[in-house]
Amino acid sequence: MDSDNDNDFLDNVDSGNVSSGDDDDDFAMEVDMPSSTERQLETDDYQYKVLTIDEIVLFQRETIDEVNRVVKLSAHITRILLNHFKWDKEKLLEKYFDSSDDNTEFFKCAHVINPFNKLPEAVQQRQTSRSQCEECEICFSLLPPDSMTGLECGHRFCLNCWREYLTTKIVTEGLGQTISCAAHGCDILVDDVTVTKLVPDARVRVKYQQLITNSFVECNQLLRWCPSVDCTYAVKVPYAESRRVHCKCGHVFCFACGENWHDPVQCRWLKKWIKKCDDDSETSNWIAANTKECPRCSVTIEKDGGCNHMVCKNQNCKHDFCWVCLGPWEPHGSSWYNCNRYDEDEAKAARDAQERLRSSLARYLHYYNRYMNHMQSMKFENKLYASVKQKMEEMQQHNMSWIEVQFLKKAVDILCQCRQTLMYTYVFAYYLKKNNQSQIFEDNQKDLESATETLSEYLERDITSENLADIKQKVQDKYRYCEKRCTVLLKHVHEGYEKDWWDYTE
Amino acid sequence: MLKLFKKSKDKIPKSEIINEPKEPQKPAVSKCGKPLLLDNSRWERRLHKELMSLIKEPPPGVTVDTESVQQNLSEWKINIKGFEGTLYEGEDFQLLFKFNNKYPFDSPEVTFIGSNIPVHPHVYSNGHICLSILTEDWSPALSVQSVCLSIASMLSSCREKKRPPDNTLYVKTCNKNPKKTKWWYHDDSV
Numbered sequence: 001m002d003s004d005n006d007n008d009f010l011d012n013v014d015s016g017n018v019s020s021g022d023d024d025d026d027f028a029m030e031v032d033m034p035s036s037t038e039r040q041l042e043t044d045d046y047q048y049k050v051l052t053i054d055e056i057v058l059f060q061r062e063t064i065d066e067v068n069r070v071v072k073l074s075a076h077i078t079r080i081l082l083n084h085f086k087w088d089k090e091k092l093l094e095k096y097f098d099s100s101d102d103n104t105e106f107f108k109c110a111h112v113i114n115p116f117n118k119l120p121e122a123v124q125q126r127q128t129s130r131s132q133c134e135e136c137e138i139c140f141s142l143l144p145p146d147s148m149t150g151l152e153c154g155h156r157f158c159l160n161c162w163r164e165y166l167t168t169k170i171v172t173e174g175l176g177q178t179i180s181c182a183a184h185g186c187d188i189l190v191d192d193v194t195v196t197k198l199v200p201d202a203r204v205r206v207k208y209q210q211l212i213t214n215s216f217v218e219c220n221q222l223l224r225w226c227p228s229v230d231c232t233y234a235v236k237v238p239y240a241e242s243r244r245v246h247c248k249c250g251h252v253f254c255f256a257c258g259e260n261w262h263d264p265v266q267c268r269w270l271k272k273w274i275k276k277c278d279d280d281s282e283t284s285n286w287i288a289a290n291t292k293e294c295p296r297c298s299v300t301i302e303k304d305g306g307c308n309h310m311v312c313k314n315q316n317c318k319h320d321f322c323w324v325c326l327g328p329w330e331p332h333g334s335s336w337y338n339c340n341r342y343d344e345d346e347a348k349a350a351r352d353a354q355e356r357l358r359s360s361l362a363r364y365l366h367y368y369n370r371y372m373n374h375m376q377s378m379k380f381e382n383k384l385y386a387s388v389k390q391k392m393e394e395m396q397q398h399n400m401s402w403i404e405v406q407f408l409k410k411a412v413d414i415l416c417q418c419r420q421t422l423m424y425t426y427v428f429a430y431y432l433k434k435n436n437q438s439q440i441f442e443d444n445q446k447d448l449e450s451a452t453e454t455l456s457e458y459l460e461r462d463i464t465s466e467n468l469a470d471i472k473q474k475v476q477d478k479y480r481y482c483e484k485r486c487t488v489l490l491k492h493v494h495e496g497y498e499k500d501w502w503d504y505t506e
Numbered sequence: 507m508l509k510l511f512k513k514s515k516d517k518i519p520k521s522e523i524i525n526e527p528k529e530p531q532k533p534a535v536s537k538c539g540k541p542l543l544l545d546n547s548r549w550e551r552r553l554h555k556e557l558m559s560l561i562k563e564p565p566p567g568v569t570v571d572t573e574s575v576q577q578n579l580s581e582w583k584i585n586i587k588g589f590e591g592t593l594y595e596g597e598d599f600q601l602l603f604k605f606n607n608k609y610p611f612d613s614p615e616v617t618f619i620g621s622n623i624p625v626h627p628h629v630y631s632n633g634h635i636c637l638s639i640l641t642e643d644w645s646p647a648l649s650v651q652s653v654c655l656s657i658a659s660m661l662s663s664c665r666e667k668k669r670p671p672d673n674t675l676y677v678k679t680c681n682k683n684p685k686k687t688k689w690w691y692h693d694d695s696v
Contacts (some may be wrong), residue, residue, distance in 0.1 A: 138610055138646045139548060140555045157647070160548075165646055168611040184645035184652070 048237040048255070050248045053213065056223070056234055060216050063089060071096055076191035077112055083177045084110035087220040111180065111189045113152035136161055138182065149198070151190060155183035162198045166190065170204055176211025226251055227258045242267050263421065264493035265428040272506070273427045277368065294319055295326045308332075367430040374423035377456070381416045384459060388412050391463055400468075407472060411459060411479040418452040418482050421490065428493065433503035437496055444489040451482045549609050553579055556650050560584075568654045571600075580605045583619070584654060592662045599624055601657065602633075603650060613644035615685055616653060625667040628660060632677045634684040635660075636670065641689055 051059060064078050067089050071078065085092040099106040107114040133142045138161035150156035157165070165182045169175045179190045195208055217223045221240045226233045228251035235245045235255060242256035244263070253260055257267040259274070291302045294310075297317035301310065308323040309332070320329035392405040425445050432438050455478045463471055496502050557579075560570050571583035582603040588594025599622055604615040618624065618633035628636040639648060639656055670676070680687055 139552055141551075155647075161646065164611050168608060172608070172612070182646050184639070184643075184648045186645075 046238065046243055048235055048243070048245050050226075050233050051223075051236050053232055056213055056217060057209075059236070060213070063087060067092060073115060076193040077115060080112050080177065080189050080191055081110050083215065083219065087216060111187045113188060115152075138165070151181050151188050151194065153181055153183070153186055153188040155181050155186055157182055159198065163200070166195055166199050167201065167204050170195075170199070170208050170211065174211060176208060177215050224255055224258060227253055260420070262424045262427070264490050265424045266497075269431045269504075270424070270427055273371075273430065276364075292323065292326065295321055364430070367426045371423055371426040374419045374426070378416060378419045378423070381412065381419065384415075385409075385412055388459065395463070395468070398468075404472075407476050407479075408459070411455065411475050414479045414483050414486075415452065415455055415459065418448060418455075418486050421486050422449055422452060425489070431504045431506060433505050435501070435503060437492075437501040441489070441492060441496070444485065444492060448482065448485040448489055451478065451485055455479055455482050549605070549607055550579060552610060553605060557582075560651060565651060565655055565658075567658060568651075580607075582650070584650070586654060586658060588624075589658065589662050593664055593667055594624060594661050597622060597624070601654070603653075610646040610648070613640055613685070614650070614653070615683055616640055616657075617684060624661060625669060626661060626664050627666075627668055627670055630670055630673055630676055630680075632680070634676075634680065634687070636689050638689070641685060 064075050064082060067082060068075060068078050070093060073081075081092055081096075082089065085095070095106055096103075103114055103116060133144055134148050134156060135142050136148065136156075136158035138157050141158060143158050147158050147160075148156045149159060149162060162182065166179065169179045177189070177192075179195070180186060181188045181190065192208075192212060196205060199205055199208070217225055217234050222238070223234050223236050225231075226235060226247040226249060228247065228249050231247060231249040231251060233247050233249060235247060237243065237245070237255055240256065242254055244252060244261045245255045246252050254262055254267060257271065259267070259270055262270050265273075291300050293300055294312045294314065294317060296319040297312060297314050299312065299314045299317065301312070303310070303323055309329055310319075310321050310323050312319040312321070321327065322329055322332050388408045388411075392408055395405045396402060422445070425441075425448075429438075429442065429445065432441070455475070458471065458475050458478060461471065493502075557570065557575060560568070561572065564570070567587035567589060569585045571585060574581065574583040582605075584601045584603060586599050586601055588597040588599070599618055600620040602617050602619045606612055606615075616635060616637075618629060618635065623629060623631055623633050630636075635657065637656060637660060639645075639653065676687075
């Protein structure tokens with residue numbers, strides 16, 4: 001865990017270790033290991049910010065204004081243009097000035113009417129003959145012109161139908177920035193100002209605001225919603241890449257993929273891995289490796305020994321067949337363990353394929369079990385935090401100072417950090433091809449794993465006032481060792497990324 | 507080639523907490539001063555008008571089964587003839603239109619029914635039609651008449667009578683309501 005967390009923790013007890021200058025603070029600083037400050041330094045050049053919803057909306061405004069200082073269009077048009085370019089203002093400006101002679105294509109692609117063009121004739125005509133009633137093509141009512149409205153494309157409908165149309169799009173279909181004109185085949189987009197003007201219902205407007213804010217964050221490469229449940233913060237980064245970001249809600253995740261921070265494995269492998277674990281392809285692999293289907297009734301059969309003469313157990317089938325060639329048993333006569341009706345090469349190929357499937361399954365399960373084991377243990381670690389807190393309180397009643405018991409909390413922090421790293425090392429290792437460096441990696445992994453398990457064991461022991469000094473020494477030594485090993489392992493993997501040591505199996 | 511997959515659940519937007527607009531604006535008011543509210547009579551009125559114009563000036567080859575409509579305004583049966591000079595010449599088909607009370611803002615549910623389902627690369631043997639204006643390209647400015655014309659022209663431009671390639675699987679697994687299918691429109695040539 002990094003020092004942010006420590007501060008949070010300390011804040012609960014102390015009013016804050018920056019302003020108050022008493023001795024406790026000096027001790028508190030000693031608790032921090034040099035390696036964690038080192039890690040802090042590594043990320044220091046990556047200045048990210050956690051934004052609230054209001055700050056996101058403000059940031060959106062600023063982006064629009066910034067572009068508008070250059071292109072000088074109405075804000076609502078700029079908003080549509082920016083959305084079209086996924087809020088990449090450089091790209092927008094580049095394309096805009098690329099086409100400075102003729103903007104037609106530029107605006108057409110973004111589904112906006114070129115504001116530099118004169119109004120289409122249809123609109124002009126309608127504007128001149130404003131005195132007559134118009135028919136709304138949706139409700140077929142004849143209405144005076146002031147009950148009708150439309151976008152720059154000239155398709156006009158009555159206010160009622162517009163309101164109904166926009167409400168349906170927003171509430172039922174969940175569209176925001178991508179609602180187009182109600183006319184069939186017209187792809188001109190409805191801007192936010194028009195929506196606000198035509199939709200009086202506050203709830204619908206709020207929903208619309210949510211939708212456009214959401215699309216702003218999702219489109220923008222420098223923003224990502226915190227993936228934690230019920231968290232409404234978004235993280236804003238200076239440039240998008242796989243980085244550890246820490247949301248105000250406490251959740252720590254990878255900016256690039258949004259998963260829990262998964263160092264040392266890279267996003268693409270983690271994604272593959274999660275997919276592999278999620279779909280039941282492994283179940284089907286097992287079935288493919290271990291079973292066959294009855295050639296008559298297709299019931300799935302697992303053969304766990306015995307001769308090749310199979311009698312289907314399905315009472316309605318009872319088919320006699322040969323396990324090897326799946327042909328009817330009759331011509332096999334009494335050659336119970338030998339099927340000479342099967343082409344030798346084919347049989348061998350089939351056996352080999354089955355063998356390969358089996359061994360790859362076993363390999364997968366090896367990594368999967370260890371990955372899941374650490375994940376499971378991490379879940380228990382939360383319980384450990386609670387019990388450790390209790391222990392710390394008990395110890396303070398046994399003549400120990402507050403600062404003297406902090407090592408326990410620190411140890412659990414490091415335990416969790418090591419477990420998380422270990423968990424992802426198994427994903428990394430699963431896709432890794434063997435070479436000299438992978439051997440070193442595996443040694444590091446093994447070493448860290450055994451140290452972590454020992455630390456975990458120490459923390460589960462009962463602590464009494466008699467063995468306290470001894471335990472404290474052991475725990476401190478162990479967590480310092482774990483932390484050091486964890487840093488070494490990560491450094492080695494990162495060095496490998498830089499120097500191209502790693503070969504992958506897929 | 508047409509493909510389909512099930513609609514995934516809409517992702518819930520994260521920005522749940524947004525400041526309420528400062529002052530709720532007055533609802534839009536029509537000329538005579540009545541607040542404009544959605545009432546059932548509005549979609550009924552539109553359907554009535556559409557029905558009248560379909561009965562009075564039907565497009566060629568299209569007739570409304572008035573009996574079905576009299577029983578229930580929200581379900582229409584419409585007969586459609588295969589045009590002369592096309593693969594469907596001399597054939598009669600029947601379409602079922604189902605409207606919900608969001609019509610015309612929500613598209614009607616349109617399927618072929620009866621004993622004769624046209625054999626066409628975009629029509630499944632259960633009567634479901636793969637036509638973009640029936641789902642995502644629907645616009646409230648479209649009408650029953652324009653849907654009928656689109657379907658008629660889809661039939662007319664067909665070169666070879668065959669079912670969609672994934673017909674068997676689709677018919678086995680699809681929802682009763684074709685609008686529940688997420689259609690992929692690949693082939694605009696037929």
